[in-house]
Amino acid sequence: MAGQDERRITKVTKFRILKPVPPLTWEELGKLLRDVRYRVFRLANLIVSEAYLNFHMFRTGQSEDFKTAKPGELSKRLRQMLLEEMEKKKIKDASEQLNRFSKINALPDTVAGALSQYKIRAVTNANKWRQVIRGDASLPTFRRDMAIPIRCDKPYQRRLEKHQPGDVEVELMICAKPYPRVVLATRRDKIGDGQFAVLQKLLENKDQSTDGYRQRYFEIKQEKFTGKWHLFVTYDFPALHRQKPDPKTIVGVDVGVSVPLYVALNKGHARLGWRHFAGVGHRIRSLRNQLDARRRNMQRAGRADLSSETAGAGHGRKRKLQPIEKLQGRIQKSYSTLNHQLSKSVVEFALNHGAGAIQMEDLEGLKDVLRGTFIGARWRYHQLQQFIEYKAKEVGIVVRKVNPAHTSRRCSKCGFINSDFDRAYRDAHRTEKGSAKFLCPECEYEADADYNAARNIATLEIAKKIAVQCKRQGIALPEGKAL
Ligand SMILES: [Zn+2]
Known part of the structure; x- marks a missing residue:
């Protein structure tokens, strides 16, 4: 068993690919990336089918053991397949195109290796195939827009490097030399403080020493909506880099208007805001929009249907309803995914900052407080709180629920209570990005309203402090804990 000091924590951070390094153009790079991705997608599905076949032969006694597919071997076959397909389509210079990869394989070792090691490993074990053969699981498939994985953990493989002042570049080992070289978007004002610090630690540890932050593997993925390419960097670091939890360091969790959650510490300026949850947030918003559009369509179609002969016919209506139910199901599922991500991030944030306690709002018996927030529904918030509680408990962090009255x-x-900053004011002053700015009439402190609220929730004995302040200002403490 690995000792406490050998335990490592694995995380992922992503950078946008800002531009290719000349003479490579965006057009060439884009074409290359799409081409590699296509091969990756074909190879990934080949590996899965091959593994399925091998297991089947093993089960029916036609082979003595179950061997998982060898990506190198399949990559060779894939190259042959691609050549034949290109010839059939009469694509000129087919072999010329394939030379950009290698004479033998459709994909270089760094990609094929990463694919089998990091993407396929989970689906090439005997248990998985037992489930597939029994019909308890379906054959896993990869989509054409999947991420391109690249190994970067071996000494000769390429990793992030600082090139010009401020510029971080990397050579992508996705084809034969010369490797495409890209600049990443790493400007201080474009990435968060946390990410910036991680990047420095990754760049510092050039020889991948186990004492420091190591780059494990990359993934290149194209964002669906914007078409922009990103590099995801999976890295690990020793668990000991974390500070000991201090009961006086408290994390406050507030349900955000502009973001699903806003998380802040009672000291310093560290926070978790929109950047962390933008991905799932975006997905949920898009699903909601699709759902709204579908509903509008349904209403229109429904009205037309009523005037037709088959109006009210059960089957047709049910079939038309299905996509809505499906969308709703996907939204619920996305929220659960979001809650898992949120709770994990909150607990990790607490661990990384040495916090001994997490404080959240006690919404028991409150009505309507989630109106206008991203989370929106009570059961979702309840689920989120439960996730945070059990994850925090696992690592010895205390969770407390606090009375949220006046915390906004x-x-x-x-500590001054700005009575004018009520619901109506906040609704009226919402910015395009989300929540209104909090302004203190007493000390002129100005902050994002979600951040300010999270900061309050992170305060030790906040309910008591608010009660004292209310008395001082002659404000009645609302009995129903209204916000
Ligand atoms: Zn103030």
Whole structure:
């Protein structure tokens, strides 16, 4: 068993690919990436089918053991397949195109290796195939827009490097030399403080020493909506880099308007905001929009249907309803995924900052408080709180629920309660990005409203402090804990 000091934590961070390094153009790079991705997608599905076949032969006694597919071997066959397909389609210079990869394989070792090691490993074990053969699981398939995995953990493989002042470049080992070289978007004002710090630690540890932050593998993925390419860097670091939990360091969790959650510490300026949850947030918004559009369509179609002979016919209507139910199911599922990500991030944030406690709002018996927030529904928030509680418990962090009364109106700097900063004001002053700015009339402190509220929730004995302040200002403490 590995000792405590050998335990490592694995995380992922992503950078946008800003531009290719000349003479490579965006057009060439884009074509190359799409081409590699296509091969990756074909190879991934080949590996899965081959593994399925091998297991089947093993089960029926036609082979003595179950061997998982060899990606190198399949990559060779894939090259042959691609050549034949290109010839059939009469694509000129087919072999010329394939030379960009290698004479033998359709994909270089760094990609084929990463594919089998990091993407396929989970589906090429005997248990998985037992489930597939029994019909308890379906054959896993990869989509054409899948990420391109690249190994970067071996000494000769390429990793992030600092090139010009401020510029971080990397050579993508996705084809034969010369490897395409790209600049990543790493400008200080474009990435968060946390990500910037991680990047410095990755760049520092050039020889991949086990004492530091190591780059494990890359993935290149194209964002569906914008078409932009990103490099995902999976890295690990020793668990010991974390500070010991201090009961006086408290993390406050507030349900955000502009973001699903806003998380802040009672000291320093660290926070978790929109950047962390933008991905799932985007997905949920898009699903919601699709659902709205579908509903509008349904209404229109429904009205037309009523005037027709088959109006009210059960089957047709049910079939038309299905996509809506499906969409709703996907939205629920996305929220659960979001809750898992959120709770994991909150607990990791607490661990990384040495916090000994997490404080959240006690919404028991409150009505309507989630209106206008991203989470929106009570059961979802309840689920989120449960996830946070059990994940925090596992690592010895205390979770406390606090009375949320006035936590949105209190100035987290001086404690003054800004009564004017009520629901109506906040709704009226929402910015395009989300929540209104909190302004303290007493000390002129100005902050994002979600951040200010999270900061208050992170305060030790916040309910008591608010009660004292209310008395001082002659404000009645609302009995129903209204916000
Ligand atoms: Zn103030």
